[in-house]
Amino acid sequence: MKAIVVDAGEVGEVSKGAAPRRGLKRGLSVVDFLLRIVAALCTLGSALAMGTANETLPFATRFVKFRAEYKNIPTFVFFVTSNSIVCVYLVLSLALSFFHILRITAVKSRVLLAFLDTVMFGLLTTGASAAAAIVYIAHYGNANVNWFPFCQQYNSFCQRISGSVIGSFIAVVLFMILLLLSAISISKH
């Protein structure tokens, strides 16, 4: 199973042991597939947790009802949107990932997938960290600019959105691993 490379005029790298390399690449592809499923679940959970988070305080004036929803803060709307988009992308990318398990020699489609992953990684990180910045102010406020920490009232709402942001950051870390696996996999073709 060894490839003999006869190279005229140029020193090429002699490929050693094609069989274990094939096994490694298939293994990487399977891990890639599984990580995508986990990351999709993380983003789905985050989007749902944020999207359904709401809390109404048990008191009201005649004109004002004290109610917190994600729609009140544009950054959270962006968070739900970006997580949803990335979740849909991850589900769709499963097809290409499965194709890579079957056709381990495919390279161009791997480069394409790595690029799309990079873009989606950027989108997800943007949404997650923007929401994290808002959640931080919601918890601690900012006395210098008189931003009040609304978590003092809306306790369960804040717990929900904090958990949601954490789920999204887990997906961010998974994306980093996915990109590393892609780079290794592409380098072994």
Place this chain on the structure above:
Amino acid sequence: MKAIVVDAGEVGEVSKGAAPRRGLKRGLSVVDFLLRIVAALCTLGSALAMGTANETLPFATRFVKFRAEYKNIPTFVFFVTSNSIVCVYLVLSLALSFFHILRITAVKSRVLLAFLDTVMFGLLTTGASAAAAIVYIAHYGNANVNWFPFCQQYNSFCQRISGSVIGSFIAVVLFMILLLLSAISISKH
């Protein structure tokens, strides 16, 4: 200059035209090097613009001086930190990038660089988008949670920090291009 691959038992990909491929890889490496310099300047500019931004209003009470600085908001401190770290990383990575121009067949170091790029891309995006979320509130406020838009007073401070965030996002886009170039370059070894 053509490589003749004699493959026993396994269908390998016959490499066609090594010379143009070498040229392409060297070209990619040079573009990589130049993009890193531009991205380093962007992050340096952003860190400096944010770090030196301050505005003191032309009136004061006996106890309070109205002064805006980036240190008042923890997210902006993180923004300056992350931009500085990424700037230093980019300058250091120039060495490896230059090595790739000379040694275009190196693969493992390219995979390493791609992974480090991914991590730094994540760090930079986190800092930039967290700051963007705060700048958004600074401009428009949020009536639902009574967060006041302090840009109505601190006009020049806000222009400065907005520009700073934009510079950082330009570096984010450059990182995406860098990662795409890396993937293409690794695939052509």
